[in-house]
Amino acid sequence: xxxxxxxxxxxxxxxxxxxxxxxxDGISLRIxxxxxxxxxxxxxxxxxxxxxxxxxxxxxxxGTVRVDGLDTRDRAAVxxxxxxxxxxxxxxxxxxxxxxxxxxxxxxxxxxxxPPDEIVARVESALGAVxxxxxxxxxxxxxxxxxxxxxxxAGILAMRPQCLVLxxxxxxxxxxxxxxxxxxxxxxxxxxxxxxxxxHAMEEAALxxxxxxxxxxxxxxxxxxxxxxxxxxxxxxxxxxLPIVPSLARGLREAGLPxxxxxxxxxxxxxxxxxxxxxxxxxxxxxxx
Amino acid sequence: xxxxxxxxxxxxxxxxxxMETVAISDVTLRIDEGEFVxxxxxxxxxxxxxxxxxxxLLxxxxxxxxxxxxxxxxxxxxxxxxxRSVGLLFQYPEHQLFEETVLEDVSFGPKNLGLPPVExxxxxxxxxxxxxxxxxxxxxxxxxxxxxxxxRRVAAAGVLAMSPRVLVLDEPAxxxxxxxxxxxxxxxxxLHGVRGLxxxxxTHSMDEAAALARRVVVLDRGRVVMDGPTREIFGRATELADxxxxxxxxxxxxxxxxxxxxxxxxxxxxxxxxREAIREALGWS
Numbered sequence: 001x002x003x004x005x006x007x008x009x010x011x012x013x014x015x016x017x018x019x020x021x022x023x024x025d026g027i028s029l030r031i032x033x034x035x036x037x038x039x040x041x042x043x044x045x046x047x048x049x050x051x052x053x054x055x056x057x058x059x060x061x062x063g064t065v066r067v068d069g070l071d072t073r074d075r076a077a078v079x080x081x082x083x084x085x086x087x088x089x090x091x092x093x094x095x096x097x098x099x100x101x102x103x104x105x106x107x108x109x110x111x112x113x114x115p116p117d118e119i120v121a122r123v124e125s126a127l128g129a130v131x132x133x134x135x136x137x138x139x140x141x142x143x144x145x146x147x148x149x150x151x152x153x154a155g156i157l158a159m160r161p162q163c164l165v166l167x168x169x170x171x172x173x174x175x176x177x178x179x180x181x182x183x184x185x186x187x188x189x190x191x192x193x194x195x196x197x198x199x200h201a202m203e204e205a206a207l208x209x210x211x212x213x214x215x216x217x218x219x220x221x222x223x224x225x226x227x228x229x230x231x232x233x234x235x236x237x238x239x240x241x242l243p244i245v246p247s248l249a250r251g252l253r254e255a256g257l258p259x260x261x262x263x264x265x266x267x268x269x270x271x272x273x274x275x276x277x278x279x280x281x282x283x284x285x286x287x288x289x
Numbered sequence: 290x291x292x293x294x295x296x297x298x299x300x301x302x303x304x305x306x307x308m309e310t311v312a313i314s315d316v317t318l319r320i321d322e323g324e325f326v327x328x329x330x331x332x333x334x335x336x337x338x339x340x341x342x343x344x345x346l347l348x349x350x351x352x353x354x355x356x357x358x359x360x361x362x363x364x365x366x367x368x369x370x371x372x373r374s375v376g377l378l379f380q381y382p383e384h385q386l387f388e389e390t391v392l393e394d395v396s397f398g399p400k401n402l403g404l405p406p407v408e409x410x411x412x413x414x415x416x417x418x419x420x421x422x423x424x425x426x427x428x429x430x431x432x433x434x435x436x437x438x439x440x441r442r443v444a445a446a447g448v449l450a451m452s453p454r455v456l457v458l459d460e461p462a463x464x465x466x467x468x469x470x471x472x473x474x475x476x477x478x479x480l481h482g483v484r485g486l487x488x489x490x491x492t493h494s495m496d497e498a499a500a501l502a503r504r505v506v507v508l509d510r511g512r513v514v515m516d517g518p519t520r521e522i523f524g525r526a527t528e529l530a531d532x533x534x535x536x537x538x539x540x541x542x543x544x545x546x547x548x549x550x551x552x553x554x555x556x557x558x559x560x561x562x563x564r565e566a567i568r569e570a571l572g573w574s
Contacts, residue, residue: 041466042436042466042467042468042469043436043437043438043465043466043469044436044437090464144331144332144333145332168464171463171464172463172464173332173493174330174331174332174493174533174534175493175495175533175534175535176331176533176534177332200464200465200466200467200470202467203538239466239467239468239469240466240467240468241467241468241471244496244538244539244560245538245542247560248539248542248560248563248564248567251560251561251564252564252567252568255564255568255573256573257567257568257571257573266538266541266542266545269542270542270545270546270549273546273551273567273571274546274549274550274551276571277550277551277570277571280571280572
């Protein structure tokens, strides 16, 4: 059974009024346990609406969303759904509620009725997982943006979720803050957490195992980053761009350099160009072209 | 002549309270008319505090700020004149749209200047065109029916309608999708290149700073720690990394190619420059 199973999902805001807006228009998706999925798309393509369906913050107008087999429309299951799927939002200043970091992290499990001893253990392991144990008694408002987002992630981890949904969680952060959050997400994923990562930053999407591109509330592209970022024209038509490294590789291919497809990271690029240089040097030494 | 001139500028929030915070400290900086300057620095380094002095939203705790010759430390100075000459586009400015139509929203500022209605309308339409929105198509629409990128551009038009000489932009592309970002930044490039506006851009994106600005000012903990031509600043990768900042991705990539023995020019800030430098190094042209 996949962790998340979405069938023919439609979401209409203000349904039945003259202001009705179709935000999701027939989405079917399966997200397996342990996947790291990036969701990209232009403003208004439905990314955030989709995210809010993953933990029952929104309910389908039509179709179904199942989380670990639970139908999100089943009112009795809402808290079970939210315990399984936690969300991190864009603004680090809107998500922390307590005056001390560890109290903030304890807030979720307290609401779940977890026994106090267990809460202490969970807070400790959640703060450890985001590398913020040293700040447990600090005031959240004095932390940097990246640290605040890590505390927000810890607050979700303390609920022992199976899936973490991040909705543009790095948009408001400086480069160091972005790097902190990305490292944390990669580490949690390596530890078995399913990650759904919504972003406008194509460089960040390239770090996922799978990229889903939305347009006008439908899935337009769905595949590995190598496959999705090989389709430059289609991405452009969606209002998206290639990440910088694939874009540079493409420019060089168009200039005639025989660079392979599917280059995503700086390391892959540097290896490929160095190999090309070595090959060229060998050929010219041997009088070949 | 410098249009904006700070000397020993210090700003302390909540002075003489237990919450006292020194936001910027002893900043000396001159920005000439016609420049395109990027201000970079980690969160909390004082970027937003600094630029709020440029249009008289904040008054120095000590030191001086002169804008267009007006000394802002002087309580009798003409702050309104300064606000007209320096337009500030805040972060997420679309949250500040409020009128019923796009044209009315953009007209709000010039109307408050007491300009005749015909000129108000001319200025608003001109400002909309400058941000790539056709007044005939967008003028009568509700700002709230627009996409995020369009709303952001309406907010920018509202600032431009005041005919400022300097435009201060605080993270103008944050949260926009890739197309919205490209369009928005292209418009600021044109406002500088074609209309000659002086632009001060606060950004977290080294790629944005590299692609647009000719000069980069680096703040750290309220102080100016680097200030120079863009190429020179991004040549100082180690120092930037120590501040939690970085260099444009292609600048880093080219450095790594050099480390692998490829004779690529180090002086690379954009994707186009990287492509040409690599072609040349491989003898592929």
